[in-house]
Structures are given as structure tokens and as C-alpha cells.
Amino acid sequence: MSRGRGAERSGGIGLAARFTFAIAGALVLVGGGAGYLIVRSATAVTENYAERLLASSVALSERAESGAWRAAGGTGTRRGERHEGGVSSEPVRVDGAVDAELFRAGEGSAEVRLFVPAERDDVGRTLLGLVLPILAAMVLVGVGVAWWAASQFTSPLRAIIKSVRQISIHDPRYRGRVGGGGSEIASLSRALDRMSDELSEAREAELELDAREREAELTGAVRDALMPLATPLLAGFDVGAFHLAGPELGGAFHDFIELDDGSLGLLVCDVGASGAPAALIGATARAFLRSALRRGDEVTAALAEVNRELARDVLRGTWVSALYVQLEPGGDAATVVCAGHRLPVLRIGAADGKLRVLQPGGLALGLDKGPVFARRLDVQRLEVAPGDRLVLAGAAAAGLPDENGDELGERGFYQLVVGRAGLSTDRFLRGLRADLEAFCADEVFPADLSVVTVRRDD
Template sequence: MSGSAKTKGKARSGGGVGLGLVPRIVLLVGGLVGGLSIVSALWLAYVAGSYVQEAGRTGARYAVASARGLDGLHRITLSERGDYLEFTSEDSLGKTLPPVQVPRQAFDTISSSTRAAILVAAIALAVLTFATALFIAIRVAAPLNRILEDVTEISRGKLEHRIRTSGGGEIATLARAVTRMVDDLVEKRATDAELGRREHDVNIAAEIRRALIPDSIPQLAGWELAATDLAAIDAGGDFFDVLEFPSGRIGLVVSEIAGTGVSSAMVMTMARAYLRAEALRVEEPVEALARANRLIRADMRRGMYVTALYALLDPQAGELRLASAGHKVPLLRWHGESRRLQMMQSEGIALGLDPGPVFERTIREAKVLVAPGDRLVITNTCGATVRNPAGEELGEKGFYRIVAQHAGADSDRFLQGVLAGIEAHAQGVPLERNFVMVTLKRSS
């Protein structure tokens, strides 16, 4: 395969030696025009000479006839071979006129001179035509041939090659048009490469997320636990996790990662691993987040951050202990008895921003007693920031209204209702980040 490609390359490069196709055509046309000019001139010379000879003979005949008409005395001899004409005459005074001889060579000389003059003019015309064709070849065809060679180089994939031209006129305009076309092609190729790279990153990030999101949700007697994860067009690092402890407690985590793509997914992998490890080591939300913060801070790249809302549920006691690491969306509690929605937020800064002292000094724990019929919701900011075609966000109030509208249903139907409300507002506009939600309802 490589040998065949090499042979083709040599054949194409050899075609550029000497004059190109356009100059050859111009010179061929010039040669044809010059040849036709010479042939036309020779024919004109022949015709003109014939007319001159005939005119000479006719003039001689008219002269003889006139002389004969003057006195009518002498016979006029016109040689059969046409060598000469001769006559004698006598005027009224009785003087004899000498014989007049008009050789035919005189007529031939006249026609030959005429032919020579026309031939010289024809040759001059042919030379002028050839010179004009050569001028066109140099001034027009040669630049076109250079453009053709440059386009050939570009077609071989050398997009950095540029069209060689100078001056103005149509040739320069053509060269600029080809250059713009090549620049557009380079830009399109770069755009396609960037889109391909982004698509590749999104696919990798999506694979990482799918591998880390829990496949199943544990079932608790007297509780309805459910979760959802709706991927955005650009997969990010937002995630949820459900932890099961030997004591029977259940840990619920929702985390939001800055950015999208592979970098965000890699931070997600790190944060999830540290949060899970420290949460399972100590069943204390504040201490678990503080320990995870130290580890995340050591590995966190500048400009990145992680927020997390960690809730530890004791199913037997109906008690929920809550700690927030800079998570923007509070815990949502829907009271089954009053049918009202309550926002509960605990203090704290994001993970990875501080080595430890400030984080540990600001974080606080909150406790919630969950009554039968109550629902708890932990989510990220996606629900409130969903946009419609007009660019309008759903907003916190709109999102909380959707949550309250479906909070009384069982957990599966609740999630379906929330997703339907978000999609109704978006009207087909893709999500800007992944939508993550974990919900818990006490049924008895």
C-alpha cells in the first residue's frame, strides 16, 4: 500500500516540470493564430499580385485602344506570349513617334513587390501574435500555473502551504480566494478536532460516572429510599453515594464538582474515594468531612473545589445528622402533617479550599427528627439552574414548588414528577450539568 502511494506521488510531482497546462494552451492558441495569419497573408499576396497583373494588362489595352483611336493608321501587335506591346504613330505635325515597348516583366515586378510587402506584413503580424501569446503566458498563465502547483501541494495535506502571488488584478483576487478557502479549511479542521476531543472527554467522563454511581439502592423497613442521576450534554463530576454501616445506619452523600469533562470526573473519583473511606471509618458527619478535606486539599488542583452534603440516618431512631461542606442547596424537608416545605442548611466551606483550620472551625452539624409522612431531599444546583429556550432559569422558588407538588407521592413517583417538571421548563434545552437527587420518605 505504501509503495503504491509513493509511486503516485512521484508521477504527480513530475507533471509540474516545464510549462503547465494553461501556458501550453495559450501558446498553442497563439501558434494557431500566427499560422493562420501567415497563410492568410500569402493568399492575399497571391490574389493582389494577380489583380495587379490583370490591371496592368487592362491598362495597356486601354492605352493601345486610345492610341489607335487617335489616328487609326498603325497596327498594334500584342505578342501571343505577352512579352511586349508595340505601336507607332504619327502626330498632326508629321512627326513619327518612336516605338514603345512595355515588357511583361514590368507587370511581374509590380506583382512580386506587392507580394513581398504583404508577406513582410504577414510575418510581422505572426511575430506580433506570438509575442502577444508569450506575454500572456508570462503575465497570466505563469501565475495561474503557480496557483495550480500551490493548490496541488495543499491538496496533499500541506495546509500550512500558502498561495504565491504578487500584484493585483484577477489573478491576485483568485489567489486570495484560495487562501481564504484554505484558512477556513484549517479552522474547520481545528474545530472538528476540538469537538472530537471534547466528545472523547465527555465519553470518558460519562464512563467514569457510570462506574461510580451506585447500581442499587438499599431498602429499609418503614422507609422509601430512591435516587436519580440525569446526565447533562457535558458530563460533569456531580455525584451521589449511599453508604451502609454495620450499625444499620445509612449515609447519604450528594457532591458537586467544579467544571466538566475528564478533569471534573477525575476530581469526582478522588473526592468520592476519600469521602467514602473517611465516612465509613468514623460515623460522625463533621469529622468525616474534616478528615476528607485534608486529603482532598493535598491533591486538589488550583481553581477546583468540591461541595458536599452528608446526611447520616439512624432508621431506628428516625434521626438524621447533617453536615455541609459549602453545598449551596440545603436539605429540603417536606412535613407530611403540615404539608409544608422546609429548607435546612448547616454551615461550612467547600472541600479543598483550606488545609484544615478554617474548614474545621466553620463546619457545623444539624439534627433532624423525621416523622412518619415526612420526606427528605438532597440534591445539587442543577434543578434550580435549568434554562428554557428563552434562557430563563427555573430558579429556586420554581424548583421548590415542583418538589412540594410531588412530595406526597411515593419516592419513585416523586422522582418521576420532579424530572417531568424540570423537562417541562427546559422544553428540550439540554442540561448544563448533571441532575443528582437522593430522597428519603418515612412511611411508618
């Protein structure tokens, strides 16, 4: 905190004090200089005038003593005005032509007379002619000093105004080089820098938020594209599914494949990738699988075709697992194929309520270009009696964490399935979803999860 207060003081004295000092200093300098020049000039003029007046008075006195003079009002020796110190004066005319002022001091033979010319220089006008240029120079110098003092404050203010203008046109990283101006200007400059930093951070946060919103929109669009638009109907079976989205865009999906002969394929897939690449791979795999499986060819041939396409298009090490169950309308058995899927097909018998699993051999799609995949792919038949329920789920079902970080695991997921297997498909799905969400509590699902189920009517 003390360092922050010290930073606020680092700008120096305030604007008012700086301006006062600048103007006062200018006035002292200019006024002092002007006063000195006026006094010196006036002294020089006065001394010069006194010397010339004294010289002309002496010369006129000598002329009057050797010539004739008379009082201005007529010949005679009348006294005129009296002054301090016993000095009297009267107007006279010397040689009948020169007007003068006669000053007397003393009496009789001790009398001193001084004739001073009546026509004398106008000292006031002379002094005025000296003072006016000095005053004009003083004003010009004062204006110059005032302009200089004002520029010390307007320059940093202009820099700050420029900074504000740049910030207002969405250039928050602009920094004006503000120098001087006192503590207020320094504080304002720092405040602008802080505001610029905050605006920059806000802009980055806004851009990041926009990017996340666009990503969320893209995620939603991709997830919608991966999901079937509706759940089909199949005579003798009650089919349903749900999908739980994870925090990150993934490629896990489920689908229903309706064949021309009335059969229905149930498909659940996981993708060995994350983010946007996983979604793109999932969308590509879904398109290939729908196209190949809907033709009604042998399931192994359709999956082998999809494997070749994915192995050619996806990055090495990326894969798509698939669990596929094909139901025949009114049939007692289903065809099951597993291409590297982690969780098997779950069958809960209506007669005894027991759980049975079926997981044929197979390699995930995209790992091998063909020969190994074709050799390892296996197709099996699964009996489906009235009341039996089949469940297909993504691998994320076994990896759900609780509040302590412990995973549900395959056995825990099987138990949840068995506990609600006797319900209708709609109630089974709602209950299973609630159980999974309750297990996770406040934890988020680690990845996208699809669950597909079917129950044969009694």
C-alpha cells in the same frame, strides 16, 4: 448594489473584444508595413528596369541605324503587329546576331524607330524574390504578435489555474496575483477569491464543529465518569436519583457509598469552577471521597483527609461542597455532614407532611488546608421515621430561571419537593424532574444538577 456592479465592470473590456482588437491591430500594422515594403520595392525594381531597358534600347537603336538590321524572317521592311496610337512592332535582328523588337511610329521622313532588345530581364522573378522575404517576415511578425496577444490571456488563466490547484489541495487562503485578461478574467478571479474565502470559513466552521463534537464527547465521558453506574438497594429504604446536565461541562455530581457494614452513604457535591477544570476537579473529588468514606472510618476524619488532598492539588479559591447522609439498614436515624453545601437536607415527615431542613456547619473542601476545616465541620443525627422522605440536591436547583429570568429559589424548590413527597421514589423523581423542566420552559439549565432522595418504607 451599485458598488458591486461597478466592481464587476472594473476588469475592463471582455476577452473577445480584447483578442479582436489585438489581432486586428496586429494585422493592420503587419499588413500595412508589408504592403508599404512591397509597393516601395516593386516601384524601385520597375523604375530601375525601365531605365536599363531604355538605355539598352537607345544604344541598340544607334547601333542598328549605323549598321545593318533585318527582319527576323528575312531582309526587308515588312510591317509586323500594330499597337494603339499608330505604333507597330516586328521582330528584327541587328548585325545578324542580336534579336530585337523594332517599334515604328509615324510615316516617311517623320517615322520614329526604336530597337528594343528581345532578351530582357525577368521582372516577375525579381519581384517574386523581393515579395517572398517580405511575406515570410510578415508571417514571422504575425506569429510573434499572435503569441504576445495569446500570452495576455494565458498568463492570467495560468494564475487562476494555479489558484484552483492550491485551493483543491486544501490551501483556501492562497491568492493568485491575476492581472489583465479582461472583465471575464477579473470576474473569475474575484469569484475564486470569494470561493476561497467561503472555503476558508467552511473549513474553520468544520474545525470548530469537530472541536465541539470532541468536546461534547469528552463532556459526555466525563459526566458518565462522575455518575454512579447503578442505584444500590438498602433494606427498608427506597433510594433513587437523577442528574440534569447544563449547557457547559461542570463538576456537580452525586454518588452512593456502600460500606462493608451494610450502611449506605448518599452524596451530592457541587464544584466552584466551570468547564473542563470543574469536571477534572469533580472527578478527583469523587475518587477521594469514595476512597475515604468507604473505609468506614469516622466521617469527619474521612472528609478532613479529602480536604487536605484537594487543598494541595486544586487552585486556590477553587472548592468542592459536599452534603453527605449515611443510612444504617433498618435504623431510625441517619448521620448528616455538610461541607459548605448551599442546600440543606430536606426531610418531609410522613406523619404531618411538614418540611424540616438540617444543615450542619462546615467549610467547603479545598478552601483550607486543615485546621479551620476541622474546627468548623459538624456531624448531626437526623431521625427518619417510616414513610419519611429525605432529599439532597445541588445548588443549581434553586437557581433555575423561568422564561422571564426569575429564579426558582430555595422556597420554590422546597414547595415542589413537598408537593410530591408522598409518591414512590420513582414517581417522585419523574414528577420533580418534570416540574423543574416545566418551570424553565424553553430556558436551559444554568448548570449541572443532581438530586438524590430516599424514602423509608412504611
